[in-house]
């Protein structure tokens with residue numbers, strides 16, 4: 309890892325930078341169905357609420373937070389307790405340098421250490437960077453949800469991806 313890079317757990321002080329990175333992703337319309345920008349305080353509150361159960365990782369480059377990855381609840385049902393949703397966002401100017409890979413790989417490790425047995429995510433088919441990133445880190449494309457939702461009034465498909473972890477790899 310380059311000396312100017314640091315990978316560490318999210319803390320509340322990172323909320324402004326993380327909100328700015330996530331809001332870029334919202335504005336691009338390539339990553340999420342979310343359309344409302346998230347405030348730093350909402351971000352801090354959401355990450356704070358699940359701090360004991362779900363990992364959130366940031367990557368700093370030269371002292372600035374440039375990438376973030378986290379997991380969140382998949383479903384409340386007990387049978388699914390070992391499954392988490394995962395997300396990864398890199399600041400626009402910092403993409404294509406391996407930082408998304410670093411953030412997602414770190415959150416995969418952290419989720420495995422917490423005992424999760426599967427990560428899932430949904431990716432828009434046209435999000436080539438995310439599909440490639442997930443594929444290189446061992447996610448499998450399960451299938452396509454057709455017309456899964458409307459973004460700005462336009463139907464969008466979603467590819468579901470999954471990655472087994474821990475005990476699910478060697479049952």
Ligand SMILES: CC(C)(COP(=O)(O)OP(=O)(O)OC[C@H]1O[C@@H](n2cnc3c(N)ncnc32)[C@H](O)[C@@H]1OP(=O)(O)O)[C@@H](O)C(=O)NCCC(=O)NCCS
Pocket residue numbers: 333338339340394395396397398399402403404405406407408409410429431435436437438440441444
């Ligand atoms: C998707 C995203 C996280 C990738 O992060 P990144 O730091 O740019 O990606 P990396 O540099 O770590 O590259 C990871 C892999 O993706 C490939 N990749 C990166 N950008 C790509 C692009 N635009 N098209 C195709 N492949 C691409 C890289 O070549 C690399 O593959 P390799 O290991 O085979 O060489 C980043 O583009 C992003 O934040 N996008 C907006 C938010 C988003 O879409 N998040 C995912 C949805 S939850």
